[in-house]
Amino acid sequence: MFSATTVTSTEQRIGQALDELFDKRGAEAADTRIVLSAEPYLDTAGEALRRRIFLTRGEGGENLCLRPDFTIPVCMRHVAQGADLPKRYSYRGLVFRQRADGPGEFVQAGIEDLGEENRATADARALADSLASLEACGVDLDGLDVILGDQGLFEAVLRALGLPEGWQRRLIRTFGDERALEKALDALSKGAEDILSELDPQLIELARDREEGALTRLIRARMEDAGLPPHSGRSPGEVASRLIEKVAVAEARLGADALSTLEAFLSVDCSLAKAGERLGEVSGPAGLDLGRAMTVFETRNLALQAANVDLNRVRYRAAFGRPIDYYTGLVFEARLNGASDTLAGGGRYDRLLTMLGADRPIPAVGFSLWLDRIGHCLDKGEGAQ
Amino acid sequence: MSLTLAIPSKGRLMEKALATLDSAGIVVKAGETRSYRTSVEGFEGLEVLLLSASEIARELRDGAIDFGVTGEDLIRETIAEPEEAVEFVSRLGFGQANVVVAVPDSWVDVSNMEDLGDVAGAFRARHGRRLRIATKYWRLTQSFFTRQHGIQSYRIVESLGATEGAPAAGSADIIVDITSTGSTLAANHLKVLGDGVILKSEACLIRANAVGRDPGARSMGDELAKRFGV
Numbered sequence: 001m002f003s004a005t006t007v008t009s010t011e012q013r014i015g016q017a018l019d020e021l022f023d024k025r026g027a028e029a030a031d032t033r034i035v036l037s038a039e040p041y042l043d044t045a046g047e048a049l050r051r052r053i054f055l056t057r058g059e060g061g062e063n064l065c066l067r068p069d070f071t072i073p074v075c076m077r078h079v080a081q082g083a084d085l086p087k088r089y090s091y092r093g094l095v096f097r098q099r100a101d102g103p104g105e106f107v108q109a110g111i112e113d114l115g116e117e118n119r120a121t122a123d124a125r126a127l128a129d130s131l132a133s134l135e136a137c138g139v140d141l142d143g144l145d146v147i148l149g150d151q152g153l154f155e156a157v158l159r160a161l162g163l164p165e166g167w168q169r170r171l172i173r174t175f176g177d178e179r180a181l182e183k184a185l186d187a188l189s190k191g192a193e194d195i196l197s198e199l200d201p202q203l204i205e206l207a208r209d210r211e212e213g214a215l216t217r218l219i220r221a222r223m224e225d226a227g228l229p230p231h232s233g234r235s236p237g238e239v240a241s242r243l244i245e246k247v248a249v250a251e252a253r254l255g256a257d258a259l260s261t262l263e264a265f266l267s268v269d270c271s272l273a274k275a276g277e278r279l280g281e282v283s284g285p286a287g288l289d290l291g292r293a294m295t296v297f298e299t300r301n302l303a304l305q306a307a308n309v310d311l312n313r314v315r316y317r318a319a320f321g322r323p324i325d326y327y328t329g330l331v332f333e334a335r336l337n338g339a340s341d342t343l344a345g346g347g348r349y350d351r352l353l354t355m356l357g358a359d360r361p362i363p364a365v366g367f368s369l370w371l372d373r374i375g376h377c378l379d380k381g382e383g384a385q
Numbered sequence: 386m387s388l389t390l391a392i393p394s395k396g397r398l399m400e401k402a403l404a405t406l407d408s409a410g411i412v413v414k415a416g417e418t419r420s421y422r423t424s425v426e427g428f429e430g431l432e433v434l435l436l437s438a439s440e441i442a443r444e445l446r447d448g449a450i451d452f453g454v455t456g457e458d459l460i461r462e463t464i465a466e467p468e469e470a471v472e473f474v475s476r477l478g479f480g481q482a483n484v485v486v487a488v489p490d491s492w493v494d495v496s497n498m499e500d501l502g503d504v505a506g507a508f509r510a511r512h513g514r515r516l517r518i519a520t521k522y523w524r525l526t527q528s529f530f531t532r533q534h535g536i537q538s539y540r541i542v543e544s545l546g547a548t549e550g551a552p553a554a555g556s557a558d559i560i561v562d563i564t565s566t567g568s569t570l571a572a573n574h575l576k577v578l579g580d581g582v583i584l585k586s587e588a589c590l591i592r593a594n595a596v597g598r599d600p601g602a603r604s605m606g607d608e609l610a611k612r613f614g615v
Contacts (some may be wrong), residue, residue: 043515046537047527051465166503173506173535180535187499198496198579215493222491226574229555234492234504238511242504243494325506325538355509 011107011375014137015092018109018369021136025129027090027111032073034094038063040072044326044355054096054104066096066105071349071366072356074112079358085115086122092371102372109133110346110368114353120296122365123330123348124303130344130367131309134334137374139343140385146313148272148332149320151175153279156293157265160283161258166249176321176331185262188254195250207247215240261286268318272301273311279318300330326352330365336383343377344369387430388605390452391444394421394435398588401479402454405590406433409612428612430605439463445471448593451606458484458563458586462522472592475613480588482565484525486581489552489559490574497579501559502536508558509538519544519557522583526561529583549573 022029041049042063054066067073070091078089092109111129116122127148135141154175158168167188174180196204206215220236264282268275276298283290301311314332322331331347346367353362377383392402392413406413411427421435436444441453442463454477464470488495495501508516516539520526523541530536542557549569551557561583564570570577590613592606 042540046531047523047539047541048531048537050523050527050541169503169506170499173502177535195496200493203493219491219493222493222574223489226489226491227553228489228491228574229553232555233512233552233558236491239492239494246494246500323535323537325509 008375008379010378011371014371014374014378015107015109017136017138018092018133018371019090021129021133022090022092022109022111025088025090025111025125025132027088030070030074030077030089030091030112032067032070032077032091032093034067034096035064036067036073038065040076040356041065041068044072044352045324052098054098067094068097069095070108070110070368071112071352075114075353075364076356078114079353079356085362086113086117087115088113106370106372108368109371110366112364112366114364115362116365117363119329119348119363119365120299120303122363123300124307124309126330126346126348126365126367127304127314127332128307128309130332130334130346130369133367133369134344134374135385137369137371138378138385139374139383141313143337143383144313144334144343145315145337146332146334147315147317147320148330149176149317150293150297150330151321151327152293152329153290153297153318154265154321156290157262157283157288160288160290161262161286163254163258164245164249164252166245167252167254173325174323175319176323176327178319180323181266181319185259189256189259196247199247203243204247207244210244212237212240212244215243257286261288266319268316270316271312272304272314272316275316276301296329322347326350326355332367336377341373342370343374386601386605387432388452388602388609389432389434389450390454390609391434391436391441391450392454393438393441398438398454398480399435401477401588405454405477405479411612428609431609445591445593451593451598451602452609453591453593454588455591456480456482456586457589458482458522458525458584460589460591461584462524465524470594472594474590474592474610477588477590480586482563482586483577483582484522484561484563484584484586485570485577486529486583487549487560487562487564487570487575487577490576495578498534498536498581501578501581502534505536505538515540516559517542517557518559518561519548519551520561521545521548522561522563525583529561549575 038055053068056064058064074089074091089112094105095108096105098104113122113126131141155172158171170184174184216236219239223236268278268282270278304311320331326349327347328350329348333342334344335342344367348365350363353364393399403413411425413433414424423433425431425433438455439459441455442459444450445453446464460467495504505516518526518539519542521544526541530539544551548560548562550573551560592610
């Protein structure tokens with residue numbers, strides 16, 4: 001079934017309500033084009049996006065796409081114009097994605113908050129404003145599940161457990177992808193001896209003895225044999241040091257205590273008001289010091305309260321995250337109770353702006369609202385105030 | 386009433402496809418030189434077309450032909466939901482080749498997809514760009530890397546020929562390509578990862594899902610499928 005752009009009267013009404021709210025919150029409306037270069041999307045969000053966006057080629061062979069979201073063009077616009085920071089940008093307009101369960105075009109609105117060095121304040125503002133936006137649309141906040149996760153805490157637990165760096169990287173990569181995380185934990189608990197059976201014994205010896213120089217020479221000779229370009233891609237030294245690390249990781253063991261502490265942490269799922277206490281119950285007996293990450297978490301909770309967010313309304317799930325590498329800390333989502341569709345979602349993406357060409361790191365956090373889903377819920381009388 | 390079947394238009398694939406049809410009692414004579422039409426004996430109303438293997442996959446996807454003989458790799462690469470769009474009537478036992486992930490053999494620290502995921506994850510921070518994969522199989526690559534192995538950070542460089550040369554040419558770091566004996570990969574100093582076989586492909590008889598075909602043509606199609614042991 002095809003349907004033309006059907007911006008319903010409900011969507012129009014909530015659109016206007018949001019424009020007013022965004023204006024009141026001091027966000028500047030940012031216009032962006034609909035036809036965009038696809039490169040920044042494929043480069044930052046990854047190739048997985050390729051099948052979900054509308055991709056075409058320009059006459060010169062360049063990849064173009066129909067705007068799949070606003071975050072990237074809003075950030076690129078900022079990098080190009082170089083406005084003073086901190087700055088909040090708002091947007092509302094059509095985005096285009098291939099999806100099986102709805103039309104390929106729909107309206108999103110949201111705010112991107114760039115350059116606020118006080119991350120707790122900016123994080124709290126993003127979550128508070130997304131809830132205020134839903135309320136302005138006419139959604140009853142009592143009928144919502146709001147879920148919050150924090151990759152920073154997860155990374156701090158891995159560090160505090162003293163896991164080898166190779167393992168930390170592996171687990172961090174899977175954070176937010178439950179199946180992959182489970183698989184990785186399973187592999188860690190079994191140890192990784194069989195990995196070594198795939199390697200040349202001579203190389204294992206050299207790696208065990210940390211003979212980085214000898215390994216590097218050996219690898220360089222192989223690269224030269226293969227005619228690999230010497231100044232692009234992985235260098236011989238890089239391969240050698242990763243091999244040394246790999247052998248060390250394979251021969252290390254994750255103790256049963258460490259594993260059960262990690263599992264206990266990942267299973268924390270409670271109201272944000274009780275999260276500090278629950279995290280203390282996990283980290284205390286294990287003697288873990290979560291250090292700065294815990295301070296960040298608690299400071300943010302205070303900032304949320306200051307922004308009038310009731311911590312009892314928000315659920316903290318330790319395992320909740322997004323497996324995209326530019327997300328760095330806070331992530332959150334709001335859905336109707338028991339429903340699977342996200343009405344609002346956001347998070348902190350401190351790595352994105354440098355990926356998009358900013359000449360220095362710019363802290364960034366934002367959220368977006370799915371106006372078609374919100375409109376649909378309201379029209380059906382679900383979740384309305 | 387007629388039914389169309391397309392087979393590869395040249396080389397060993399064509400010969401083997403003709404032999405397969407022959408053993409099912411269908412004798413196909415290629416027409417005059419450079420003609421893509423044929424004369425068919427042994428199945429009333431069957432028209433056999435000679436097309437390129439990749440074109441056969443597209444025509445099956447679009448329902449422009451009823452049957453086709455082509456590689457499973459091309460079907461899975463060309464069609465988003467192959468199980469819905471087409472039916473695999475029979476695996477024909479020739480044209481065997483694997484679609485594999487291969488990396489430079491000097492990457493002694495990388496022997497499986499887990500290693501590759503680790504390298505890909507750290508690539509941007511070290512080299513200022515994503516890990517690049519040369520391939521003509523972007524759909525298979527993306528589904529294997531992302532869906533099966535949760536690897537997000539890489540770029541696909543589309544390659545239309547001599548993919549195995551891409552790492553030495555500096556246009557990509559690793560490749561996803563089809564190989565039957567592995568000798569081309571070895572000659573280019575590439576190794577297949579232990580768990581890097583994406584697909585074990587072979588030539589298959591494929592039937593387009595006959596949406597909108599009339600019952601007559603459908604039962605003719607069923608008759609044809611039966612000749613291949615279904």
